[in-house]
Amino acid sequence: MDGGYLLYSARGSGGVAAEAALALIGAPFEVVEASTFDPGDVESGDRVLAANPMRQVPALVLPSGETMTESAAILIRLAELHPEARLSPGPDDLARGAFLRWMSFVSAAIYSHYWLKDDPFRLVPDAALHAEVDRRIQDRISECWAIMETATAPGRFILGDTLSVLDLYVAVVSRFRPRRQRFYAAAPRLGEVARRVDADPRLSALWAERYPFEPGWDRL
Structure with a gap:
């Protein structure tokens, strides 16, 4: 293009x-x-x-x-x-370290699990074990969200009062299974941030087309 x-x-x-x-x-x-x-x-x-x-x-x-x-x-x-x-703190901003930390954390500690979760056969050939693999991955994802919750101090958004790409990243990844209801339970303050991103009028058309809030979208 x-x-x-x-x-x-x-x-x-x-x-x-x-x-x-x-x-x-x-x-x-x-x-x-x-x-x-x-x-x-x-x-x-x-x-x-x-x-x-x-x-x-x-x-x-x-x-x-x-x-x-x-x-x-x-x-x-x-x-x-x-x-x-203004979608990230600048290099000299005091929030830059936290921004890079949590962008990497979501990627490495949470998002990376979906490679196996989407297709357990990639590492676990016994189909009888797949339900247990799935359960353990979901538990680990929830645990990681809880760790992030305890180590951050969100304002309107995760790093304060200005929306960043970190907020977009969390809002999208937290919609993957185990879905938002479990995310809200594990990380209630991050959950409020995610809801705020969901409701941003600048993104309403995008969400409707690319990741719609269909009935039951926030549950298993």
Whole structure:
């Protein structure tokens, strides 16, 4: 896309956080739909392969032609490239360390579990064990949200009174299973932040199209 971003993403995926960031920035972008987590969509992995050898979304092609993968890295870079949008603390901001810490934490301690959770056969060949694997992963995810809850002091948003890409990241990832009701129980103050992001009128059209609040969306 000339002059804009090309984003490999999918409805209901972690890529929606990058879509939300681009929407707030106001930059032109085009989405290539690639539901790589859907076993019924076998061609999605091929669509994203040129941008990401891991066959995963999101992957972002910048106007410069550079390609980026990994949700946290993409969100951090978008905020850096568009400082006028004020979607992250600057390098000299006292909140910068916490911002980088929690962006990395969500990626490494929480989001990373979904590679196995989405398809336990990747590491556990015995299907009889998959329900237990799923239960343990959900417990671990909830535990990690609780750890983040106790180590942060949210204001209107996680780092204070200004929305950042960290808030977008948490709002999207907390919608994955075990879903929001368990997230609210484990991290009630973070839950209030996520609700605030859900209700941001600048994102209402995006949520409706890309991650709609369908009946029962917040429950298992």
